Amino acid sequence: MFGTSCRVERITFYPLKSGAGVPVETARLEAEGLAGDRRMMVVDETGDCLTARKAPRLMQIRTHVDGDEVILAAPGMSPLVFSRCHLDVARNVSIWGDDVVALDAGEEVHQWLTRFLDRSCRMVLKGAITHRPLAIGPGGTVSFADTAPLLLTNFASLADINRYLDLEVEMERFRPNLVVSGMPAFDEDGWRYVRIGNVEFEAIGACDRCVMTTLDPATGEARPDHEPLAMLGRQRRGEDGKAYFGQFLVPRTLGRLHVGDKVEVLSRKPAITILPGSAQPVVRLPSTGTGSALAALRGSHERQLHCVAIIDEAAGFRTFRFAAEPGHAVDYKPGQFITLLLDLDGETVRRNYTISSSPSRPHYISVTVKRVGGGRVSNWLHNTLKVGDRIRSLGPNGRFHLAAAGAAERLLLLSAGSGITPMMAMLRFIADTNLPLDVCFHHSARSVEDIAFLHELLSIRKQMGDRLKLYWNLTGGDAAAQADALAGKLEGSEHGALALAGRLDAAVVQAVCPDLAERAVLCCGPDGFRTKAREIYEGWSPEPEFPFLEETFGPDRAAEPLPEIGAYQVSFVQSGKSVDGSGTVTLLELARKVGVVLPSDCEAGICGSCRCKVVSGEWRVAANAADPDRAVLSQAEKDEGYVLACSTSPIGDVCVEA
Numbered sequence: 001m002f003g004t005s006c007r008v009e010r011i012t013f014y015p016l017k018s019g020a021g022v023p024v025e026t027a028r029l030e031a032e033g034l035a036g037d038r039r040m041m042v043v044d045e046t047g048d049c050l051t052a053r054k055a056p057r058l059m060q061i062r063t064h065v066d067g068d069e070v071i072l073a074a075p076g077m078s079p080l081v082f083s084r085c086h087l088d089v090a091r092n093v094s095i096w097g098d099d100v101v102a103l104d105a106g107e108e109v110h111q112w113l114t115r116f117l118d119r120s121c122r123m124v125l126k127g128a129i130t131h132r133p134l135a136i137g138p139g140g141t142v143s144f145a146d147t148a149p150l151l152l153t154n155f156a157s158l159a160d161i162n163r164y165l166d167l168e169v170e171m172e173r174f175r176p177n178l179v180v181s182g183m184p185a186f187d188e189d190g191w192r193y194v195r196i197g198n199v200e201f202e203a204i205g206a207c208d209r210c211v212m213t214t215l216d217p218a219t220g221e222a223r224p225d226h227e228p229l230a231m232l233g234r235q236r237r238g239e240d241g242k243a244y245f246g247q248f249l250v251p252r253t254l255g256r257l258h259v260g261d262k263v264e265v266l267s268r269k270p271a272i273t274i275l276p277g278s279a280q281p282v283v284r285l286p287s288t289g290t291g292s293a294l295a296a297l298r299g300s301h302e303r304q305l306h307c308v309a310i311i312d313e314a315a316g317f318r319t320f321r322f323a324a325e326p327g328h329a330v331d332y333k334p335g336q337f338i339t340l341l342l343d344l345d346g347e348t349v350r351r352n353y354t355i356s357s358s359p360s361r362p363h364y365i366s367v368t369v370k371r372v373g374g375g376r377v378s379n380w381l382h383n384t385l386k387v388g389d390r391i392r393s394l395g396p397n398g399r400f401h402l403a404a405a406g407a408a409e410r411l412l413l414l415s416a417g418s419g420i421t422p423m424m425a426m427l428r429f430i431a432d433t434n435l436p437l438d439v440c441f442h443h444s445a446r447s448v449e450d451i452a453f454l455h456e457l458l459s460i461r462k463q464m465g466d467r468l469k470l471y472w473n474l475t476g477g478d479a480a481a482q483a484d485a486l487a488g489k490l491e492g493s494e495h496g497a498l499a500l501a502g503r504l505d506a507a508v509v510q511a512v513c514p515d516l517a518e519r520a521v522l523c524c525g526p527d528g529f530r531t532k533a534r535e536i537y538e539g540w541s542p543e544p545e546f547p548f549l550e551e552t553f554g555p556d557r558a559a560e561p562l563p564e565i566g567a568y569q570v571s572f573v574q575s576g577k578s579v580d581g582s583g584t585v586t587l588l589e590l591a592r593k594v595g596v597v598l599p600s601d602c603e604a605g606i607c608g609s610c611r612c613k614v615v616s617g618e619w620r621v622a623a624n625a626a627d628p629d630r631a632v633l634s635q636a637e638k639d640e641g642y643v644l645a646c647s648t649s650p651i652g653d654v655c656v657e658a
């Protein structure tokens with residue numbers, strides 16, 4: 001259908017399930033897949049198949065079959081040679097719930113694997129007694145592969161998903177047997193029958209992807225940003241919530257496959273429904289571009305949001321749900337914020353709000369806003385914004401998001417008050433995309449009335465099971481009575497949800513999260529709360545392995561009185577303009593006064609879009625800076641004199657390169 005340019009580019013087989021792939025120029029096809037593909041696997045002590053999801057070093061094991069001999073090799077290990085000829089111990093094992101009988105590879109292999117993987121395990125091989133029926137498609141049998149005899153992927157599909165990734169991924173991550181080229185991206189989703197060389201196949205369905213895709217195919221090391229799985233969850237999500245990439249094939253005839261074989265689509269079927277994606281293609285800067293310049297480019301995208309629902313979550317705490325303009329879905333990381341631009345009384349007022357919804361549900365974005373006494377914007381949103389209204393927004397921005405937790409597989413989400421919003425975004429995302437993370441959620445609220453998202457959290461807990469534990473500390477008036485009242489509401493829900501009385505302290509953390517040292521901490525709440533949490537983390541023994549990440553919604557710090565500042569002059573060198581100022585005024589405000597246009601988004605010192613260079617003069621970080629450490633600037637940038645104009649105040653004459 002697409003001519004002779006559609007061809008097989010690569011053939012790979014994986015002798016050991018989850019082990020290193022072996023690229024070949026030609027391979028014989030058997031009913032169960034490529035000859036020699038996944039005919040061996042490692043099982044744990046109970047006989048369950050062990051994959052790189054649990055034992056990532058499996059990916060480093062290279063397996064070579066030479067006649068009756070099998071050779072295992074791995075970094076730091078002497079190669080082990082064993083014969084597969086006289087194996088006579090049968091073992092009951094299981095692969096994803098399928099019970100099969102396989103042949104045990106013996107004690108020597110058991111010792112070798114146990115040493116390399118640092119856990120007790122055995123190897124089994126497929127023998128004449130091993131029979132595993134194919135659970136999907138037209139019937140037949142399958143080897144120790146997860147689902148089907150063969151997996152096919154398409155280079156054009158890879159190129160398409162790489163458009164959405166800062167750091168592109170290689171095809172090896174998807175562990176395909178066949179890789180084809182010459183057809184449009186995701187054409188394979190709609191195949192029914194296909195001929196490759198002289199062999200015919202039935203395409204039995206798209207492959208739902210898991211955490212294996214986040215592992216480096218050479219080392220088994222997990223990518224800290226959970227990519228490409230996180231992006232597939234946003235861009236290639238089916239109606240069942242799974243992320244799809246690649247097509248399973250079952251042979252209808254047998255024969256030999258070669259690199260270069262022509263691929264002919266014989267008939268088609270409706271492709272799997274993929275929900276509209278929310279990811280935005282990455283802006284690729286020339287190699288000299290800095291990370292913060294990239295953030296600036298991305299951050300300054302203004303969009304219209306259309307309010308489609310308003311939901312009361314708790315006392316004075318409301319969710320505003322918006323639909324983006326068609327074709328302008330918002331691409332964000334769970335935990336990031338947007339900046340709302342409101343035209344109030346003839347001036348544009350901006351405030352930042354964390355996106356409380358998850359990018360895995362890309363049709364809408366929500367913010368959840370706490371009414372602040374005397375607050376201009378929070379009260380306007382609560383009192384005036386109606387379903388049907390449109391408002392402007394910038395962003396998303398922010399460094400406080402799930403991927404920032406790095407390689408940690410366990411998280412402590414620690415929040416107080418409205419600081420729960422990024423935690424909801426992260427939890428919703430983890431549950432939706434089934435990220436293999438273990439989460440301890442702890443939230444401090446004054447009273448039961450202030451508790452938001454209770455039922456949703458309990459239902460996420462049901463979905464995630466033991467991988468999620470939920471704790472609340474009630475801190476207000478009669479804390480014990482409040483905790484009792486919440487405990488009453490939790491009654492009947494499963495274990496793993498608990499109400500406690502009093503404020504967060506080391507004893508509470510010890511009780512709810514004794515393994516803090518193995519968790520990345522994501523903390524959001526008022527200054528006092530975060531300071532306490534940081535103290536507990538810093539004083540923890542043994543020393544925590546993963547970072548403590550925090551976000552402030554401000555502006556506790558703004559209340560601190562600042563020393564008086566006298567008069568000064570600010571010169572903008574490139575524009576040739578200058579302005580006189582006095583007191584605490586930001587460089588951005590001064591630039592606006594004289595018509596010097598600087599890009600800006602969050603205006604809280606987080607997004608980095610107003611980054612500019614101070615050539616000379618004295619300044620200080622303004623009190624409105626949500627991140628006084630200015631982590632969005634690299635140390636090199638800081639050393640060169642770069643500042644964030646929105647949160648930098650001159651304290652004397654200053655010269656700016658703008």
Ligand SMILES: Cc1cc2nc3c(=O)[nH]c(=O)nc-3n(C[C@H](O)[C@H](O)[C@H](O)COP(=O)(O)OP(=O)(O)OC[C@H]3O[C@@H](n4cnc5c(N)ncnc54)[C@H](O)[C@@H]3O)c2cc1C
Binds near residue numbers: 374375398422552555
């Ligand atoms: C990155 C980021 C994410 C944020 N996400 C959320 C969110 O998800 N939900 C949410 O409700 N808010 C969030 N905020 C806070 C939000 O931006 C506003 O600051 C808040 O809604 C108050 O704005 P306002 O116009 O009503 O009050 P303002 O008119 O700015 O202030 C009125 C008075 O309230 C005090 N005040 C202002 N903000 C706060 C605050 N957060 N807590 C206590 N006192 C305050 C001020 O000192 C002042 O005295 C976030 C802030 C940041 C920087």
